[in-house]
Amino acid sequence: MERADAARNRRAILRAAEELLASHDLAEVSMDRVAAAAGVGKGTVFHRFGNREGLMRALVESRVEELSEAVAAGPPPLGPGAPPSERLAAFFDALVELATRNVKVMAAFEQASPDRLSSPIYVSWHAHVSGLIASAAPSLDADLVAHLLLGSLHSDLMLRFLRTGETVRLREGLRSMVATLLR
Template sequence: MTEGRRERADATRNRRAILRATEELLASQPPEQVSMERIAAAAGVGKGTVFHRFGSRMGLMLALMQERALDLGEAVRTGPPPLGPGAPARMRVLAFLDAVVDMVARNKSLLAALGHAVTTTPHAHDDQPRGAHPVYQEWHTHLSALIAEQRPDLDADLVAHLLLSALQSDPVLRLLERGDGRRLADTLRELATGLLDRQP
């Protein structure tokens, strides 16, 4: 193996180890206790390696969130309907909202860590706003396109933001911590169907 390939292999291995260590720490500890130092120690790498690879604590949390969202994105693009292509727009909106709620419910600690990183990283909200992250952009683009297809008279861009923003609020995260994901999914479906089914 050449030196360049060895370096790339090392970088890939380190990235996986850091993300796995972050995930394991978040599963067992409050997000505010999961520091970059503890992540580096758990991953078996230097603290500088973590910062070099991810830039900041928020960058690391966002990268982990993006990893978690990959499967959902793949299902949306190539999976079976109604989440994937081939179903009417209305059905796909509801299936997508259900899938996002399920993902958020299974990753509450990561979302809490994201929120903590946003509030503790200097100027994080200026340099990398949550709404500008590729995961959010992808979700918003997909949802707004489906809403526009079903109801071209609506402000689909804003409606998609409003529906997704519900998943980022503290009251909703507390509701999910109590195991009320089904309640959230049902309510989002009611809101969405109320908009999608109303005649212009």
């Protein structure tokens, strides 16, 4: 159980980091700057998050928590109970929506995380996507196809689509890829 002051500091640090990212490039968002904006000592930020990558990961994790809960136990088609192809399309729709609402945070996490393939978020998403692909199309290499689909979301092109407001096009393109793969 987290102490009340520690929870308050965590929320303040995450809020400060998000506010700084809204108006600055990641390179300008130092741990010192985050600590000052949050009204805590630099040691508190380092103790809590370890480094800037840890801080960016915590920001992203706070955003994906709701999506993870919906995937695990929410209503279909995102949650259990829908055919795998519908769940997969709903998952990618939800990812595009998440990225659209949090484009700066997601981009900062990408820049700060040299090995995102081993991050708990990616590992979880990959397991979900590859499981759905294996159920829907057993002849496919589900592990590889999941990496390819998720990898398409980690690109400068994706960021361009999000920043230029082409989320509908992006969502429809992903849905088309999923439908074609699972035929």
